[in-house]
Amino acid sequence: FEQSSFAFVRTLNDVLVPGPICYVSKVDAFVTCNSNRAIDCYKYQVLAAARDQDPATARAADGRKGEKKKPARLPTDWSVNIGEHAVAIFVAKFSQSLGAGNVDVVVVGSHTLFCLNEAGDRGKGSRAAVRLQKRLNYDAAACVAYTRDPEDRAGANQNLIVATHGGHLLVYEGTPKLVWAARCPARHACGATAGGGAPGAGGSASAAGAAGAI
Numbered sequence: 194f195e196q197s198s199f200a201f202v203r204t205l206n207d208v209l210v211p212g213p214i215c216y217v218s219k220v221d222a223f224v225t226c227n228s229n230r231a232i233d234c235y236k237y238q239v240l241a242a243a244r245d246q247d248p249a250t251a252r253a254a255d256g257r258k259g260e261k262k263k264p265a266r267l268p269t270d271w272s273v274n275i276g277e278h279a280v281a282i283f284v285a286k287f288s289q290s291l292g293a294g295n296v297d298v299v300v301v302g303s304h305t306l307f308c309l310n311e312a313g314d315r316g317k318g319s320r321a322a323v324r325l326q327k328r329l330n331y332d333a334a335a336c337v338a339y340t341r342d343p344e345d346r347a348g349a350n351q352n353l354i355v356a357t358h359g360g361h362l363l364v365y366e367g368t369p370k371l372v373w374a375a376r377c378p379a380r381h382a383c384g385a386t387a388g389g390g391a392p393g394a395g396g397s398a399s400a401a402g403a404a405g406a407i
Contacts (some may be wrong), residue, residue: 203240204264215282219296219311222270226279232300234270234313243267271313273322277302285338286351288324289367297324301336304329327369332358354398362400
């Protein structure tokens with residue numbers, strides 16, 4: 194959709210079950226995880242221009258040929274195989290070596306945390322696309338980024354809060370290094386937010402349990 198108007202619908206490559214998806218404004222692209230456990234990046238303009246995937250165009254072609262045709266595969270801007278399913282995908286400024294004009298595409302896998310280059314590998318190999326990664330010794334349930342310094346309006350330095358299915362909240366900073374952890378009263382922490390909480394409670398973190406308790 195563009196504003197309130199329908200724009201287009203596209204069938205993404207190798208996606209059997211919907212997963213997390215994120216829009217990266219820096220490169221005007223969508224990033225998602227497919228069923229082959231790879232992270233794919235699709236430029237918005239490429240998606241908009243893929244006329245052979247438009248339902249009306251496909252129906253017209255089927256009517257002329259009298260046979261059904263599978264939608265054409267969409268060209269990806271870049272793709273990185275992470276070897277596990279993604280729990281969350283979002284944009285943050287987390288890596289310590291990040292340039293002023295760059296962002297991280299943070300991918301939280303079931304057991305690994307990845308920070309990917311928003312521009313992908315650009316022909317330099319898959320290693321160039323991965324800025325950093327950390328093995329997680331637990332089942333991640335959700336993740337959120339927050340700005341370390343409330344006065345930093347540009348959000349140049351951010352930490353990550355990871356919620357686990359075991360009921361823990363863990364805070365990481367840029368190397369990534371674990372700097373804080375806590376056990377939630379609820380058995381499962383399935384979501385987390387930072388900086389919310391009660392009025393005047395700056396720096397607080399909130400978590401939601403599987404039963405809906407906050």
